[in-house]
Amino acid sequence: MHEANRMFVSALSRNAGNMGFTPGMSLADIRAAAPDMLYYDANPMKDAKCLRNLLRWASRFTPRVARGDGQNLYLDIAGASHLFGGVQTLLETIQNQLTAFGFTARLGLADSKAAAWGFAHYGKNQSNIRADTLQDTAKNLPVEALQMSHASTAFCRRLGLKTIEALRKLPRATLANRIGLDGLKRLDQFFGEQAEVTKFARHKERLIEEQQFPDPLATNAGVEAALEALLERLCQRLSVLQQGVRNARLLLERVDHDTIEFSIQLVRPSINKLMLLRLFSHHFETLDVGFGIERMVLMAEQTAPISARQMGLNDTTSNNHGELLDGLINRLSNMFGHQYVQRFSPADSHIPERAFSREFALYPSAPQSWITPFGKRPLRLLKKPVSVLLNDKIEPNMPETIFWHNRECHISLLSGPERIEPDWWRDDPDWRNGTRDYWWVKTDFGALLWLYRVCDQQKTQWFIHGLGS
Template sequence: MQRIICIWFPFLESERLIRQNHDLALKPFALIMREANRAFISALSRNAENMGFAPGMSLADVRAAAPDMLYYDADPMQDIRCLQGLLRWASRFTPRVSRGGGHNLYLDITGASHLFGGEDTLLDTLETQLKNFGFTARLALADSKAAVWGFAHFGKSKSNITAKILQEAANDLPVEALRLSYASTALCQRLGIRKIEDLVVLPRVALTKRIGLEGINRLDRFFGRSPEVTEFARHRKRLIEEAQFFDPLATNAGVEAALEELLEKLCQRLSGMQQGIRKARLQLERVDHETMSFFIQLTRPSIDVNLLKRLFLHHFEQIDVGFGIDRLILIAEQAAPLSFHQLSLENTKTQNREQDKERLINELSNMVGYRYIHRFFPADSHIPERAFSREAALYASRSQRWISSSGKRPLRILKKPVSVLLSDGIEKRAPETVFWHGHKCHLTPLSGPERIEPDWWRDDPDWRNGPRDYWWAKTHFGALFWLYRVSDGMKTQWFVHGLGS
């Protein structure tokens, strides 16, 4: 049987703010959200809630009742980030942790609780540690996610429910603890069914008609009668190595040595499985519970310890050791089968070069970010700016050969064509003088026109002026312009779209 802990943070939003600004601890304040031109309360601090306010009230009402109440803008993204931080913290108790909807965390502690002195002690530890962080938490421990949610939200805090006492303990919970649909809950209220004990005594067939199959399913899941999908995505099938230190590591060199050891262990395990690391994360936990994560990515899976270590070392200048690091976790986020083993006989010079090149791309991608390093790929379009695409070199392999189009194309292209001349009437020939970046520029037309029609199936704002006639022209200072003409019947405008030199 699974044992799952649910941690609910009833005052997450306000306590997050208090953690940033301790002066707020004793003051009542509210977090507001704006919708259209209405501002309403999305969360309240504990003090404010004790004064009788509730989320959902409009800001105007609250201010009328309590003029000196402070209020701040709510920031749901920050709340989620805060929860993710707590999730990382929780992963020290069990690898299987997940974040539910709302401000809930789930910890699957099956077979892990004895490491922390038993289930009740573990609940106490969790509560005290969270209290030290400044968070009010309501905890519950039961066999299923559905039940544990109900007990965390509506039961006694730190209730430890075993299968034996589940039935009995559930009797006192209100119907809302089942998380039925809004309509079903309202129906139960109307029928006078307030508690779960009132619900379970009803005949099942009649109940199904009233609260629907979904409701019955929820009830079954609550009592562990039907299986539920429990997702603990974080550490599923993940390759992890970790090291704990009694004496915290105080220098980068120490971290480096520990990292090497972890990499060796992990690579040895992976080599047995014929797998290599494609993406890895190193998590450092400091004595003061601060965590830092560093990612690396590779073009092809590898188990080369030196290579992997070098990639991590690029991040090492960001490490803030603080009072010391007492735990290192190395996670192979993505592993893939090792493609092939290079035999020494085949090691010709060019092959070596290709490998070195790949290694360099790996290293640079991890040094400056893979988004900045590209390869070019041909694209099938006659529109000049669409005729190629760029992909991150870390993921893309070498492209096919390029097929050249019929007309000559420039060596450089201007992403936004530069207007160089506007003239009255319709001109057919390329102009003799244009203004290039504010300078007068004499042109010698060389060849043209080449007509390029826009894609009729695509509404491209740059091509709304209709077909373009492209010309090649040489400037008096020795550059080559690729320019085009668009006319609307009254005026003709010339643009430079590329440079052939």
């Protein structure tokens, strides 16, 4: 960590700690003592993010998890430990999983938050302190375990009050004068005699609805009816939150433990039960319930605020129309895959095929205005330009007849040339032949063609790139 031109260490590996270094020492000092020490820049942001993720992970053990200062996580496991095979097993599970993630962790379990902290930091790892043994086991903990202010801790040390036991022996009245009311409060909190506020992490409401079926659902109609009930519940919860479904996923667990998964996406967040049902039921054509569905889970994976649309006085039809259009885009996107339903937006390029971009209609962006290109562009562009000469012909000048759609046609020049240079900064395989000259020509049977010529050292080639009609 940098501070005023000085670099000091914020954290140390266990080995480094064993060598007598402590956090807060300047890097220069440590390097002088141990020149081959590896060091990395601290990244508090990343650490915080990592802790946040860990916190979320910890919520698998109990819903009441909190972050302390520094690198501490608090889990309130009251009423949760039996689900994981008892307190000791739970501690081991947590330790093992954290080790598997690559973390070094110390655990402490006690009846008060302060005591848990104290034992985790200064007691035996995984110490599991019951209320009746707290007084005994806490005897030998150092005063640092109380998390008093630095001044109070240092003061105690100076007086030779090294353990909690030593502090406890002193009469309270005099103690308050020595370590302050604050220190006294910490001591009380340690033994659970005074309350300590914990701010548990707020979980995002999980928008999941599920249903178990004692009698497995054996028909598609049954699944659909059950889904309708789930959607009803989900939509009700969402309407309270003023949120609409953007992405939703449905899991169907079959009796034979096969899970079938469907997901839907919507162009605009919606809590319209029937619309969502219709999007899902489209998938049911391929549904094989097997021996029956015993569990259904419906998750709203992504939600967004529902925008209350302004309804004009005489504008009800257009509003209704917008909803119909959204519904249609949703259905098509879910029928064929959202990547196939596209809108166009302008792109800034003089290369004809790069002058527009495609975007998914499901994810609309603000419309941009189209810049009219300088030259006349073909109404229809060929995805692949078509060579118009028979293989062995080489024509530097405009050919009089071309070969197209299995027939020969005479062409006459209408306008041109327009020269288009490839982007030199981009290696486009289609443009490797270099500069193109474009001409408009008309064939004898009434088609307007946009022809181009590319020349390289050996030969000149002619291609059709577009049509004017």
